[in-house]
Amino acid sequence: MSLAFSRAVRTSNASQFNSAGLRTLLWRNAPISLRALSSLAGGLADIDPSKLQFTRTGKPKTLPESSTLKFGHTFTDHMLTIPWTQEAGWGAPHIQPYGPLAMEPSSTVLHYAQTIFEGMKAYTDPEGNIRMFRPDMNMKRMNTSAHRIALPTFNGDALLELIKQLIRIDKHWIPSEPGHSLYVRPTLIGTQKAIGVSPPNEALLFVILSPVGLYYPTGFKPIALYGTTEYVRAAPGGTGAFKLGVNYAPGILPQRHAAAQGYSQNLWLHGPEHYLTEVGTMNMFVVFHKEGGGYELVTPPLDGMILPGITRDSVLTLAREHASGVKPVAGLPTDITVSERPVTMSEVKEASESGRLAELFGAGTAAIISPVDRIGYLGEDVHIPVGKDGMGPLSRHIWTELVGRQTGKIPSDWSIVI
Amino acid sequence: MSLAFSRAVRTSNASQFNSAGLRTLLWRNAPISLRALSSLAGGLADIDPSKLQFTRTGKPKTLPESSTLKFGHTFTDHMLTIPWTQEAGWGAPHIQPYGPLAMEPSSTVLHYAQTIFEGMKAYTDPEGNIRMFRPDMNMKRMNTSAHRIALPTFNGDALLELIKQLIRIDKHWIPSEPGHSLYVRPTLIGTQKAIGVSPPNEALLFVILSPVGLYYPTGFKPIALYGTTEYVRAAPGGTGAFKLGVNYAPGILPQRHAAAQGYSQNLWLHGPEHYLTEVGTMNMFVVFHKEGGGYELVTPPLDGMILPGITRDSVLTLAREHASGVKPVAGLPTDITVSERPVTMSEVKEASESGRLAELFGAGTAAIISPVDRIGYLGEDVHIPVGKDGMGPLSRHIWTELVGRQTGKIPSDWSIVI
Numbered sequence: 001m002s003l004a005f006s007r008a009v010r011t012s013n014a015s016q017f018n019s020a021g022l023r024t025l026l027w028r029n030a031p032i033s034l035r036a037l038s039s040l041a042g043g044l045a046d047i048d049p050s051k052l053q054f055t056r057t058g059k060p061k062t063l064p065e066s067s068t069l070k071f072g073h074t075f076t077d078h079m080l081t082i083p084w085t086q087e088a089g090w091g092a093p094h095i096q097p098y099g100p101l102a103m104e105p106s107s108t109v110l111h112y113a114q115t116i117f118e119g120m121k122a123y124t125d126p127e128g129n130i131r132m133f134r135p136d137m138n139m140k141r142m143n144t145s146a147h148r149i150a151l152p153t154f155n156g157d158a159l160l161e162l163i164k165q166l167i168r169i170d171k172h173w174i175p176s177e178p179g180h181s182l183y184v185r186p187t188l189i190g191t192q193k194a195i196g197v198s199p200p201n202e203a204l205l206f207v208i209l210s211p212v213g214l215y216y217p218t219g220f221k222p223i224a225l226y227g228t229t230e231y232v233r234a235a236p237g238g239t240g241a242f243k244l245g246v247n248y249a250p251g252i253l254p255q256r257h258a259a260a261q262g263y264s265q266n267l268w269l270h271g272p273e274h275y276l277t278e279v280g281t282m283n284m285f286v287v288f289h290k291e292g293g294g295y296e297l298v299t300p301p302l303d304g305m306i307l308p309g310i311t312r313d314s315v316l317t318l319a320r321e322h323a324s325g326v327k328p329v330a331g332l333p334t335d336i337t338v339s340e341r342p343v344t345m346s347e348v349k350e351a352s353e354s355g356r357l358a359e360l361f362g363a364g365t366a367a368i369i370s371p372v373d374r375i376g377y378l379g380e381d382v383h384i385p386v387g388k389d390g391m392g393p394l395s396r397h398i399w400t401e402l403v404g405r406q407t408g409k410i411p412s413d414w415s416i417v418i
Numbered sequence: 419m420s421l422a423f424s425r426a427v428r429t430s431n432a433s434q435f436n437s438a439g440l441r442t443l444l445w446r447n448a449p450i451s452l453r454a455l456s457s458l459a460g461g462l463a464d465i466d467p468s469k470l471q472f473t474r475t476g477k478p479k480t481l482p483e484s485s486t487l488k489f490g491h492t493f494t495d496h497m498l499t500i501p502w503t504q505e506a507g508w509g510a511p512h513i514q515p516y517g518p519l520a521m522e523p524s525s526t527v528l529h530y531a532q533t534i535f536e537g538m539k540a541y542t543d544p545e546g547n548i549r550m551f552r553p554d555m556n557m558k559r560m561n562t563s564a565h566r567i568a569l570p571t572f573n574g575d576a577l578l579e580l581i582k583q584l585i586r587i588d589k590h591w592i593p594s595e596p597g598h599s600l601y602v603r604p605t606l607i608g609t610q611k612a613i614g615v616s617p618p619n620e621a622l623l624f625v626i627l628s629p630v631g632l633y634y635p636t637g638f639k640p641i642a643l644y645g646t647t648e649y650v651r652a653a654p655g656g657t658g659a660f661k662l663g664v665n666y667a668p669g670i671l672p673q674r675h676a677a678a679q680g681y682s683q684n685l686w687l688h689g690p691e692h693y694l695t696e697v698g699t700m701n702m703f704v705v706f707h708k709e710g711g712g713y714e715l716v717t718p719p720l721d722g723m724i725l726p727g728i729t730r731d732s733v734l735t736l737a738r739e740h741a742s743g744v745k746p747v748a749g750l751p752t753d754i755t756v757s758e759r760p761v762t763m764s765e766v767k768e769a770s771e772s773g774r775l776a777e778l779f780g781a782g783t784a785a786i787i788s789p790v791d792r793i794g795y796l797g798e799d800v801h802i803p804v805g806k807d808g809m810g811p812l813s814r815h816i817w818t819e820l821v822g823r824q825t826g827k828i829p830s831d832w833s834i835v836i
Contacts, residue, residue, distance in 0.1 A: 072524070072613035079523055100520040105497055105626050106490070110607055112670075113531035113663035150670040185613060189528055190667075195490035195603060195628070197666050197699055199674065208523050210613070235653030239668045245531035246664035248615050249608075250657045252530075252568040256617070281615055 044089025047082055047158040047205075052165065057097035066175040069213040071366065072183065076170040076209040080162055084152045086201040093162050095169060098208065104193045108200050114190030115245035116145035119365040121181040121212075122167050122418070124174050125408030129417045130167060132184075133406045135160050137310045142186060145242040150199035151188050159186070163207055164418040173211050179403070183210045183366075215367045220390025222373035223362075225267035225279060226258035227345060227382075233268040233278055234305040240277075241304050248281065255280065263376050265362070270305065274345040274377075277305055282362035282370060283312035286343055287394050289356050294335025297394060301340040311363040314414065315398055316340070331397040345377055352382045359392025360384045368406075369399040462507025465500055465576040465623075470583065475515035484593040487631040489784065490601065494588040494627040498580055502570045504619040511580050513587060516626065522611045526618050532608030533663035534563035537783040539599040539630075540585050540836070542592050543826030547835045548585060550602075551824045553578050555728045560604060563660045568617035569606050577604065581625055582836040591629050597821070601628045601784075633785045638808030640791035641780075643685035643697060644676035645763060645800075651686040651696055652723040658695075659722050666699065673698065681794050683780070688723065692763040692795075695723055700780035700788060701730035704761055705812050707774050712753025715812060719758040729781040732832065733816055734758070749815040763795055770800045777810025778802045786824075787817040 057077045064074050079098045083091040108114045118138040123131045139156025146153050163184060167174075174182045186207045190200030231254040234240020239247060251266065258266050265280035277300055278284055288296045297319050300306050316338060321327040323336045351357035362370035371391055375382040386392060391399065404410030408417075475495045482492050497516045501509040526532045536556040541549045557574025564571045581602060585592075592600040604625045608618030649672040652658020657665060669684065676684050683698035695718055696702050706714045715737050718724050734756060739745040741754045769775035780788035789809055793800040804810060809817065822828030826835075 070612075073611075075524060098523070100522055102518040103521045104518055105516070105605070105624050106493060109528060110533055111535050111603070111605060111663055112666035113533060114667045114670075115528055115531060117529050148671060149667040150674060185529070187523070187529055193491075194488075197670065197673075199670055206523050230655060232653055232655035235650055235656060237648060237650035238653060238656075244667070245529055246667055248530035249532045249567040249662070249664055252532075252615065252617055253566060255615075256568060 044087075045091070046155045047090045047093065047162070049093065049158050049161045049165070051092040052162060053092055053094045053096075054169075055094070055096040056169075059097070063173065064211065066177050066180055066211070066213055069175070069180075069211055071212055071215075072185075072210050074210055076173040076182075076211070078166060078170050079209075080166045080207040082159075082162070082205040084203040084205065090152070090154060095162075095166055101204070101206070103191065106193045106195050107190070108192045108195065109189035111195055112190070112197055113244075113246045113249075114149060114151060114200055114203075115187065116142060116149065116151060116243060117185060117187040117245065118142050118243060120163075120184040120186075121365060121406070122174060122184060122209075123181045123407045124176055125417075127408070129408065130171055130174065131406070131408050131415045131417055132164075132167075134310055134314065134414045135163070135416065137313065138186070141243055141308065141310075142188070145244055146188055148239060148242040149244060149246075151190060152203050154205070159205070166207055167209065167418060170209055173209065175211050175213065177213070178407075179214045181212055183212045185210065212366075215370075216390075220371055222371040222384075222386045222390050223264045224262065224381075225265050225372055225375045226261060226263035227269050227274070227375050227377035228254055228258065228266040229269050229274065229378075230254070230257075231266075231268075232270065233266075234270075236304055238305070241302065241306060241308065243307060247307075251281070258376075261376060267375055269345060273342075275342050276300060276345065276348065278307065279362035279370070279372070282364035282367065283307060283309040284360070284362055285312075285315060285395075286348060286360045287358040287392060288351055289358050290335070290337065294337065295333060295358055295394060296337045296339055298339045298341060298343050300342060303342075309364060311365055311368060311402070314402060315363050318398055318401055319394070329397055329401045331400070333393060336394070345375075345382075348375070349377065349382050352384065357384060359386065359395055361392065361395045368402055369395050371395060462505075463509070464573045465508045465511065465580070467511065467576050467579045467583070469510040470580060471510055471512045471514075472587075473512070473514040474587075477515070481591065482629065484595050484598055484629070484631055487593070487598075487629055489630055489633075490603075490628050492628055494591040494600075494629070496584060496588050497627075498584045498625040500577075500580070500623040502621040502623065508570070508572060513580075513584055519622070519624070521609065524611045524613050525608070526610045526613065527607040529613055530608070530615055531662075531664045531667075532567060532569060532618055532621075533605065534560060534567065534569060534661055535603060535605040535663065536560045536661060538581075538602040538604075539783060539824070540592060540602060540627075541599045541825045542594055543835075545826070547826065548589055548592065549824070549826050549833045549835055550582075550585075552728055552732065552832045553581070553834065555731065556604070559661055559726065559728075560606070563662055564606055566657060566660045567662060567664075569608060570621050572623070577623070584625055584627065585836060588627055591627065593629050593631065595631070596825075597632045599630055601630045603628065630784075633788075634808075638789055640789040640802075640804045640808050641682040642680065642799075643683050643790055643793045644679060644681035645687050645692070645793050645795035646672055646676065646684040647687050647692065647796075648672070648675075649684075649686075650688065651684075652688075654722060656723070659720065659724060659726065661725060665725075669699070676794075679794060685793055687763060691760075693760050694718060694763065694766065696725065697780035697788070697790070700782035700785065701725060701727040702778070702780055703730075703733060703813075704766060704778045705776040705810060706769055707776050708753070708755065712755070713751060713776055713812060714755045714757055716757045716759060716761050718760060721760075727782060729783060729786060729820070732820060733781050736816055736819055737812070747815055747819045749818070751811060754812070763793075763800075766793070767795065767800050770802065775802060777804065777813055779810065779813045786820060787813050789813060
């Protein structure tokens with residue numbers, strides 16, 4: 001049966017990939033060629049969806065109640081794995097039952113943190129289609145991340161095609177409740193079986209899927225941040241601009257410290273000027289009232305320390321297209337200046353005290369928008385205005401627009417039907 | 419047979435651990451209590467050697483020719499594993515055949531780099547005893563590292579006892595050639611089966627052994643360093659002072675860049691002053707001629723960016739005890755000032771030009787001492803004096819003393835017979 005399925009999928013997949021129509025669509029959604037980053041100089045094999053093997057699980061799991069879902073704790077029936085070797089390049093992709101990976105104890109990922117990942121979501125739209133949101137951006141960033149720690153790069157379109165195939169197979173796992181989704185986690189690890197610190201001669205790319213509920217099941221709940229100056233998330237010349245595993249483990253202890261003081265996340269402050277950089281594992285936006293009316297929407301620039309978040313980019317793009325009149329966002333005030341510029345805690349504190357601060361929020365794939373109501377800073381709390389619904393004057397409408405586009409309620413070429 | 423062995427080891431091990439004499443010896447070798455760091459507040463189980471289970475391999479591997487050994491590529495017949503859970507603490511240690519670990523794809527180590535490790539060596543001395551070098555320091559540092567990324571801490575004496583047991587079982591793997599050793603790699607990883615960024619609720623400690631040959635099989639060969647200003651290894655508020663996996667993967671690309679320009683390792687320079695910090699994955703020493711004669715031995719201070727290396731500490735201690743007359747080192751010049759202080763590339767460059775530079779070397783477990791003959795810095799080479807044997811006036815004698823103590827030729831309480 002497994003063999004029969006394998007054949008069926010190969011055939012259907014190959015034909016899809018050979019379909020000119022679909023290919024065009026793919027390229028349109030990935031305007032910047034990912035092939036440019038691909039390390040195929042030596043004529044090694046790239047990821048090839050036509051080589052997909054499929055082994056269907058013999059023991060499908062019981063679907064969980066959506067109300068019991070806890071972020072990242074439940075995984076679907078299948079996973080995608082794609083091996084890579086220095087000699088041959090990318091091997092045959094395999095969709096197989098979700099289960100343990102056999103890893104040599106010498107695997108370099110276990111010693112030297114050779115891991116990168118992405119976070120994406122798939123939604124069911126009102127018509128029952130499955131949608132993904134700007135997945136080409138994730139494929140591009142994953143290649144950039146891979147290059148930063150000498151892991152193999154790949155054709156992002158090809159990986160995306162395989163991810164779609166995996167989602168289609170496990171599509172019954174996507175919760176149908178509004179705002180629920182399937183979290184998609186592609187991960188690439190170095191699996192060299194020798195403990196030298198070097199580019200690995202073996203690697204493994206795998207993709208797992210996790211059904212997730214609402215981030216704020218009972219409505220928006222603003223969070224309190226601890227302005228962190230004792231620890232850094234990133235530094236100039238470091239890895240903060242890449243989605244690497246190494247940026248995450250070191251943040252757990254500072255998060256514990258913040259929690260012990262009654263704050264839920266870290267606000268990572270940088271340098272003697274205490275520049276605001278990121279919030280926990282999210283990008284960060286602050287909104288000021290401009291003198292004479294209107295708003296300034298500010299986020300720190302991509303200076304090498306800031307993750308180029310896809311939600312970050314979407315918020316900026318929405319706000320810019322709205323402000324310029326290209327594509328108005330319903331409800332959003334018209335006078336908005338969009339700035340990518342450094343912002344310090346002094347500026348935020350002064351604005352809070354003078355009434356010039358309008359709101360402050362985190363932005364990322366998991367929470368989408370995460371409003372903030374106070375920042376613990378040098379022993380006192382800086383208060384941030386928050387509306388009755390937990391949101392602010394800009395984030396309220398940006399969130400509605402983003403979620404509308406993600407779930408297909410608002411037409412957008414950012415959302416693709418798979 | 420496996421069961422019989424298991425019983426035998428349990429018995430012998432329990433009796434050793436209960437022997438007052440051996441326990442005293444252990445404590446003497448670990449003057450700073452490691453228990454202080456242990457996270458046993460909730461009454462959870464610590465690592466307990468008396469619970470050791472042993473499964474002997476049914477397929478012992480063929481011992482490799484020592485001349486073919488490549489660092490970290492060959493592993494012995496057995497490994498030690500110790501599981502941990504948030505609910506129960508440390509579980510029963512198990513020495514078992516070396517082989518793959520079954521890891522859930524959601525294991526947090528694969529996503530968020532929750533890994534720490536140590537590097538130690540075991541030697542055979544001229545009398546046939548097996549020796550380790552200051553292993554209490556590794557146990558202490560491993561606990562400090564674990565705490566930094568919210569992994570569980572443990573009783574270092576207990577882990578060391580189990581490591582000794584593992585080495586005794588695979589002692590025929592220690593190459594007998596002079597300077598050869600068994601590299602010991604304890605690793606601790608987060609294995610929580612859920613992709614939230616948080617302290618893991620499951621972890622696994624494992625220890626693997628790798629026979630290694632001479633680092634410089636054909637005599638000392640000085641290396642060329644690339645003074646790296648584009649990338650950082652560490653930053654204030656970061657993790658440079660801890661032996662975490664996250665400090666290693668990001669260094670591979672800079673190392674490639676250095677290699678592409680004809681240099682073998684990075685010299686990590688920090689800040690606008692270009693402070694020298696570390697060399698590749700080693701600590702760093704520079705030696706100046708003092709005005710009026712004698713030498714100054716300088717290494718950067720432990721300011722939070724420098725790994726507290728055990729070879730680093732040993733070099734400093736040897737030199738200080740020599741300089742103060744407490745314990746003279748054969749051949750070492752008497753007039754040595756030992757400094758833990760910042761040192762900049764300007765100072766090194768000026769000293770190179772004026773003839774005040776005596777030598778510069780890396781120090782670490784793998785290479786012990788690694789002399790340097792030039793540094794590529796801002797487009798030109800800074801030349802470092804090197805003796806005919808590849809060593810400098812201090813490193814030559816420090817190396818001899820260190821290796822003498824490690825291999826038991828020179829009596830020292832740093833070296834323990836296991």
